[in-house]
Amino acid sequence: MHTGDKIKMKEQSLIIKNIKSFEPKQVFECGQCFRWNVEDDGSYTGVFGENVLNVKKIKDELKIKGICKREINEVVQVYFDLDRNYDEIKNILSKVDKNIAESIKYGEGIRLLNQDLWETLISFIISANNNIPRIKKIIDTLSKKYGRPIKWQENTYYTFPTAEELKNVTVQEYREAGLGFRDKYVADAVKKVLSKEFKLEELYKIENTAILKEKLMELQGVGEKVADCVLLFSDLKRLDAFPVDVWVRRVMKELYFPDIEEKKLDKKQIQELAKKKYSNLAGIAQQYLFYWKREA
C-alpha cells in the first residue's frame, strides 16, 4: 500500500454569481463522473486531481469551497467547463426537434466536466456491464488503497491512483478490490501506459475523433461504448462522441425507432441518426437524453 506524504494545501473558496446551466444534482448524477457524493445539505463533495471541493447552489449562486492544488478559480474554470456557452448549445439543440427540446428542459443544468484522462479511462473500463453504485464503490476502494490521502474538515479523501501508484498491483489484488473480470483490463492499461507502449499525452494531438477512438480501443476492455465515454467525459472533450448504452438505446428507440424491436436496433443506426440530427453536439445531446430517461 502507498503511504506517501499527505497532500497539504490551503483551504480556498469561491462564489460564482448568476451561474447559468449548472445544477449540481444534474452535473454530478448524469453519469459522467463517479466520485461526487451528495451531502445532507444537498451540496456535493468530490475529489478530482489533487483537489477536494464542495459545491452548493443557492438560488443562482454557486458556493464552492475546499482545497486545491492551484488557484481555485482557475481549477474551477477548467474542470467545470465554464468557458463553454451552454445557452448557445441548448438553443441550437432545442431547434432540432421536440424530443431533445423536452429533454433539455428537464436537464437544463447539465454541464460536462473536463475530467482527467487517466481516471476517466480506468473508470469507464470498470463501468463495463456494471451498475453505477458498484462502479462508485470499486473506484472508492482503489483510491483508498492506492491513492494519496487529502485531509479536509475532519475527513480524509483519497486521490485517484496514478498509473505509477498502481505499478505493483497484481491482477489478484484488483480482483480483491471488487473489479471482477475487469481486473486484467486495468492491469493491462497500467502496464501499457507505464511502458509507454500507450502514450496518453499523444492522444491530445489526434484531431480526428474516429481515429482517436480507434486508438483508445487498442486497450483491453475498451470497446466502442467505453471509448466514446472517454472521448466525451475526459478532457479530450470530443462533443461529437455519442456513447450508446442500454439507456440511450431505450430512449432513442422510443423517440425515433418506435417500430423496431429494441434488441434488433443496430447501434450504427442510432449513431448515424444522432450525427445527422445533433451533428458535432451529439455528445451533449446524449447527456440530456440519458439523464431524462434515467431519472424519469
Place this chain on the structure above:
DNA sequence: ACCCAGGGTCGTC
C-alpha cells in the same frame, strides 16, 4: 430461493 440487469467487451463460431 431464484432470477435478472447493470453506462459492455471478448473470444468463438
Place this chain on the structure above:
DNA sequence: GACGACCCTGGG
C-alpha cells in the same frame, strides 16, 4: 455478424 460467458451486487 451473431452468441454466450463473464465478476459481483442489489432489487424484484
